[in-house]
Amino acid sequence: MGLQVQERVTVKQRSRAGGYLMLLLAVAAMVLPLAWMMLASFKDRDEIYTVPIQWLPASFDLSNYADALAAVPFGNFFINSIITTAVGATLKIVLALTTAYAVVFLEFPFKKFVFGLVVFALLVPQQIVIIPNYTLIADLGWINTYQGLILPGLASAFGTFLFRQHFLTLPVSILEAAALDGASHWTRLWRFVVPISSPTIAAVALVSIVSEWNEYLWPLLVVDRAEMMTLPVGLTLLQNNDGVTNWGVLMAGTVLITVPVLIVFFLLQRRIVTGLTSGAVTG
Amino acid sequence: MAQLATLAPPPARTAGRPDKPPVHGAGGQALRKRRTPWKSWLLFLLFAGPNVALLVIFTYKPLVQSLQYSLLQWNIGSATARFVGLGNYTAWFTDPTTPNVVRVTVVFTLATVAGGMVLGLSLALLLNRKLRGTGMARTVVVAPYVLSGVAVGLLWLFVFDPNFGVLGAMLKAVGLGSPDWYNDPAWALPMIIVVYLWKNTGYVALIYLAALQAVPRDLFEAATLDGAGPFASFRNVVLPLLGPTTFFLSVTTLLSSLQSFDIIQAMTQGGPLEGTTTMMYQIYQEGFATGRAGYSSAIATILFLVLLAITAVQMLFIQKKVHY
Numbered sequence: 283m284g285l286q287v288q289e290r291v292t293v294k295q296r297s298r299a300g301g302y303l304m305l306l307l308a309v310a311a312m313v314l315p316l317a318w319m320m321l322a323s324f325k326d327r328d329e330i331y332t333v334p335i336q337w338l339p340a341s342f343d344l345s346n347y348a349d350a351l352a353a354v355p356f357g358n359f360f361i362n363s364i365i366t367t368a369v370g371a372t373l374k375i376v377l378a379l380t381t382a383y384a385v386v387f388l389e390f391p392f393k394k395f396v397f398g399l400v401v402f403a404l405l406v407p408q409q410i411v412i413i414p415n416y417t418l419i420a421d422l423g424w425i426n427t428y429q430g431l432i433l434p435g436l437a438s439a440f441g442t443f444l445f446r447q448h449f450l451t452l453p454v455s456i457l458e459a460a461a462l463d464g465a466s467h468w469t470r471l472w473r474f475v476v477p478i479s480s481p482t483i484a485a486v487a488l489v490s491i492v493s494e495w496n497e498y499l500w501p502l503l504v505v506d507r508a509e510m511m512t513l514p515v516g517l518t519l520l521q522n523n524d525g526v527t528n529w530g531v532l533m534a535g536t537v538l539i540t541v542p543v544l545i546v547f548f549l550l551q552r553r554i555v556t557g558l559t560s561g562a563v564t565g
Numbered sequence: 566m567a568q569l570a571t572l573a574p575p576p577a578r579t580a581g582r583p584d585k586p587p588v589h590g591a592g593g594q595a596l597r598k599r600r601t602p603w604k605s606w607l608l609f610l611l612f613a614g615p616n617v618a619l620l621v622i623f624t625y626k627p628l629v630q631s632l633q634y635s636l637l638q639w640n641i642g643s644a645t646a647r648f649v650g651l652g653n654y655t656a657w658f659t660d661p662t663t664p665n666v667v668r669v670t671v672v673f674t675l676a677t678v679a680g681g682m683v684l685g686l687s688l689a690l691l692l693n694r695k696l697r698g699t700g701m702a703r704t705v706v707v708a709p710y711v712l713s714g715v716a717v718g719l720l721w722l723f724v725f726d727p728n729f730g731v732l733g734a735m736l737k738a739v740g741l742g743s744p745d746w747y748n749d750p751a752w753a754l755p756m757i758i759v760v761y762l763w764k765n766t767g768y769v770a771l772i773y774l775a776a777l778q779a780v781p782r783d784l785f786e787a788a789t790l791d792g793a794g795p796f797a798s799f800r801n802v803v804l805p806l807l808g809p810t811t812f813f814l815s816v817t818t819l820l821s822s823l824q825s826f827d828i829i830q831a832m833t834q835g836g837p838l839e840g841t842t843t844m845m846y847q848i849y850q851e852g853f854a855t856g857r858a859g860y861s862s863a864i865a866t867i868l869f870l871v872l873l874a875i876t877a878v879q880m881l882f883i884q885k886k887v888h889y
Binding site: 298301302304305308309311312313314315316318319322330331332333334335377378380381383384385388389390393396399400403405406407408409410411412413414415416417418420433434435436437438439442467492495496498499502503513514515517518521527529532533536539540543544547548551554555558559 | 605606608609611612613615616617619620622623624625626627628630631634641642688691692694696698699702703704705706707708709710711712713714715716717719720721722723724726728729730731733734737763767768771772775820823824826827830831845848849852853858861862865866868869872873876
């Protein structure tokens with residue numbers, strides 16, 4: 283009997299040890315490429331182009347960063363990314379909130395149809411409509427402009443869907459009280475619905491910010507002047523400048539675009555995780 | 566201010582609108598119903614109009630236009646176009662490169678969707694165990710998902726560098742040589758798949774983990790007490806409960822996998838020898854690099870129809886299979 287218990291304990295211990303080993307492997311697989319990128323950004327040419335590979339740079343030399351900043355207008359990329367992300371994500375959230383409010387709280391004969399129209403757009407990948415959209419933006423003369431970058435991706439299908447699901451769970455009594463006080467729908471939305479929905483809004487907003495920041499195909503198409511490029515598009519300018527990839531400089535540029543996002547992610551990971559999972563849970 | 570508004574006494578309101586009788590309780594409902602139709606139209610237009618208009622202008626109208634373009638022989642930016650009927654479609658279906666594009670698309674999609682689900686579920690099961698550090702590990706595993714696809718592609722390009730990359734060095738350490746990832750079409754596709762999985766598996770794991778945490782622990786314990794081994798209890802108890810999540814993930818990951826562009830553009834630009842040219846990548850290449858906008862629109866239409874068909878099949882499947 284005692285032997286059996288002991289046996290079971292060792293089996294359990296062994297399985298725990300196996301679990302930790304797997305956990306370690308998974309974390310290592312995720313961290314290693316990022317670490318390789320960061321280390322390379324500090325290495326000089328001799329340390330990169332060497333066999334066998336050299337793991338650590340001799341010093342934390344910033345010359346790759348200086349070279350990257352000198353080769354392409356990174357400051358512009360940053361500003362353009364911040365403008366398109368801030369404006370795009372804010373407007374997107376506002377559009378999603380007002381549409382969801384209309385669909386849930388307003389009386390209108392074709393409400394269901396409108397909601398269906400919005401949600402069906404989820405099935406139409408933006409990439410499939412790039413040619414007509416590009417033609418339209420080009421005809422408007424909006425190539426290399428912020429409106430050209432922002433407008434085509436502004437409509438919100440996913441956010442509307444999530445906010446609608448959330449609004450349906452709100453206590454009706456609060457809104458009825460507001461209605462009796464004569465508050466307009468506009469006031470009801472911003473004074474009552476938005477404050478009590480702030481966790482959901484924050485979660486959706488963070489996910490929108492991340493996807494706007496990383497958006498690539500559309501900005502690649504509508505911008506061809508370096509000063510108007512966003513970070514992901516501008517980063518590729520560092521690739522193959524003279525036929526041979528200068529890994530140190532390219533990795534320095536890659537660090538500049540990934541590390542801010544990683545910092546934000548680690549600081550706000552609870553909220554971002556909520557945003558990422560909320561679609562699955564309600565859907 | 567909000568507080569004040571809520572506390573404001575009713576008379577102020579009736580005083581402000583002398584034409585309307587005082588309302589009590591359910592009377593508000595009647596009042597709302599009696600509102601003139603144009604007013605509720607206007608209100609709805611104000612709230613939902615801008616979003617719907619943007620969707621019509623930038624999603625639905627271009628969808629129809631794309632269909633029209635697909636019937637034209639037309640180069641992007643060109644003033645002249647010629648109607649060719651279904652010519653672009655027959656051209657694509659009979660083009661000698663098409664079987665390869667279809668093969669690359671199918672391999673890439675199957676590997677990333679199925680591979681992502683299996684890896685993601687395994688990770689989720691691991692993270693759901695009562696081990697120390699799982700919270701931190703979850704954060705680390707999801708982190709690549711929020712990074713730019715271009716940046717991820719570029720940093721992995723250096724990991725894969727056959728001469729100076731870390732992967733080659735690790736392969737050498739266990740006595741293997743590094744394949745020529747960049748120039749060998751047989752290896753470029755697996756490279757793209759690995760990078761895509763690295764970036765996106767954390768998301769799948771996260772969704773599965775949320776679903777697993779909703780499974781009552783009693784269920785696991787009851788199954789174990791019944792003498793079921795860990796595998797049997799997983800297959801008979803946990804897996805069926807994950808059905809809806811699996812369905813959700815199969816739809817979303819399939820949609821995003823078929824649309825993936827960033828990683829391919831950053832790493833291989835569809836090469837070598839079109840070894841990583843998916844249909845999505847071909848749409849971009851034909852439309853903007855070659856400039857054959859009509860031909861590109863035909864491929865876009867085909868891809869869209871495939872997406873619709875797959876989604877419809879998944880919907881039917883779920884209606885039959887997942888009902889609790």
